[in-house]
Amino acid sequence: MFENIAVEGPVGFLAAVTEQLAKLPSELWRTGNDGFADIAAAVDALAVQLDCTRVGLVQEAESRGVVAESSCASSTDWLLAHSEHLEPAEAARTVDVARLCALPxxxxxxxxxxxxxxTVRKAMTALRQLGQVEHALAPGKREEALASLTVMAQTGYDRHVIAVGRTLMALVGADRSLERDETALRSLSSLTxxxxANGMVAISGQLDPESGAVLSAALDPLSAPNPSAPNPGEANGGRDPRPADRRRADALVELCRRATAAGSNAPTTTKAQIVVTIDYERLAGAVRGSGTTLAGQVLSPQTVRKLACDASIIPMVLGSEGQPLDVGRTKRLVTPALLAALWARDKGCTYPGCGRPPQWSDAHHVRHWIDGGTTSLLNxxxxxxxxxxxxxxxxxxATVTAHDVTWQT
Structure with a gap:
């Protein structure tokens, strides 16, 4: 049925697809448990394709004068007029991406x-990041930079695309553009x-990368799932019932309570630690580049040197091949220095498909210490x-190298 798009036309084809998709939820009971992952992947691919189809639709409608001949004031208005479920911001992004992608x-x-x-959203994120650095790119390097951003947009989240953009800013920043950008962003920090009316307090604001790294390092350990977390009237069955945003809210309040209770006395707990990875030459100022926190914030070498003066900062200086140095010990327990190296290399749970951050993860001996396994980075x-x-x-x-971990599942 779906092979007849040329006969049925796009509208008939899409109507048939929509009709069949509407039946999918009621048919899922026929699927074996091992088939749900494939369905989720197929639905995701379909959602991305529909996003891209809108871009092609706008390009064709503009090039053939369909929008100009309509009563709509703009392409965004035209798209909204015929897409009742589309948000204005999303429509505007679609039109922007359609026009930008039409450029050679x-x-x-x-x-x-x-x-x-x-997706349209990540395409726009990548193009905005490129716009911040293209003026400083050497001739012929723009396409290479766009390719790097595009690949990250295809495989990562928005924050990963932004991190690539800020890294590019550092690499081309003979004029210290990343440091100047951090200074400019610091002036935009705000909290309200x-x-x-119901007694709640709404919090809104934004922080510069350095301040964001400090806050993330403080909140992440306190916002990890806690099976014993209270939730009146609900049994958690050994699983933290709180959603992620609730856990972060609880963590912020707990952080403030600890600070208030401490008063002018020294804190009874260690300060939140921020691990920043950076090449030695970049830290020393010999080459341009940047440092990266475990949460993905990209910081200038100047900021890293400043942060390194604080005992709560662990600068993870990388070797010549980009690997954290092994700080192995003969004892069973993982030392803070080794744990920092482990966080820097793995950046979170290493099991395939898991995205839990390092703050929620344990150090696992691949070859158990009782079987002669060493407490070192390669084990x-x-x-x-x-x-x-x-x-x-x-x-x-698993197979462990200086750069990654591959599980044999």
Whole structure:
């Protein structure tokens, strides 16, 4: 039925697809448990393709004068008039991406869109990041930079695309553009508390990268899932019932309570630690570049040197091949220095498909210490509590290098 798009026309084809998709939820009971992952992947691919189809639709409608001949004042208005579920901001992004991808200089991005492998939102994020650095790029380097941003947009989250953009800013920043950008962003930091009619207090604001790194390092350990967390009237069955935003809110309040209770006395707990990875030459100022926190914030070498004066900062200086140095010990327990190296290399749970951050993960001995396994970087891997149990239950092993961990599942 779906092979007849040329006969049925796009509208008939899409109507048939929509009709069949509407039946999918009621048919899921026929699917075996091992089939749900494939369905989720197929639905995701379809959602991206529909996003990209809108871009192609706008391009064709503009080029053929359909929008100009309509009563709509703009392409965004035209798209909204015929897309009742579309938000104005999303419509505007779609039109912007359609026009930018029509330019010959953005062919790399256009190919990803036409291939249905890139969402409009992440395409716009990548193009905005490119706009911040293209004035400083050497001749012929713009396409290479756009390709790097496009690949990250296809495979990562918005924050990863932004990190690539800020890294590019540092690499081309003979004029110290990243440091100047951090200074400019610092002046935009703000925080607002607004009492609401129901007694709640709304919090809104934004922080510069350095301040954001400090706050993330303080909140992440306190906002990890806690099976014993209270939630009146609800049994948690061993699982933290609080959603992520509730956990972060509780963590912020707990952080403030500890600070208030401490008063002018020294804190009873250690300060939140921020691990920043940076090449030695960049830290020394010999080459341009940047440092990166475990949460993905990109910081200038100047900021890293400033932060390194604080005992709560662990500068993870990388070797010549970009690997954290092994700080192995003969004893069983993982030292703080080794844990920092482990966080820097793994950046979170290493089990395939898991995205839990390092603050929620344990250091696992690939070859158990009781079997002669050493407590060193090449015998350790980060695993969240769930996958730590999973690996032990199934006696799984992994191949560990200075740069990554590959599980044999």
């Amino acid at each position: 200089k953005n062919q790399v991005m256009a190919a990803a869109i036409s291939g249905g492998t890139l 508390l607004c009492p609401l 350790l891997a980060l695993l969240c509590q769930y996958h730590h149990s999973w690996v032990h239950q199934r006696d799984l092993t």
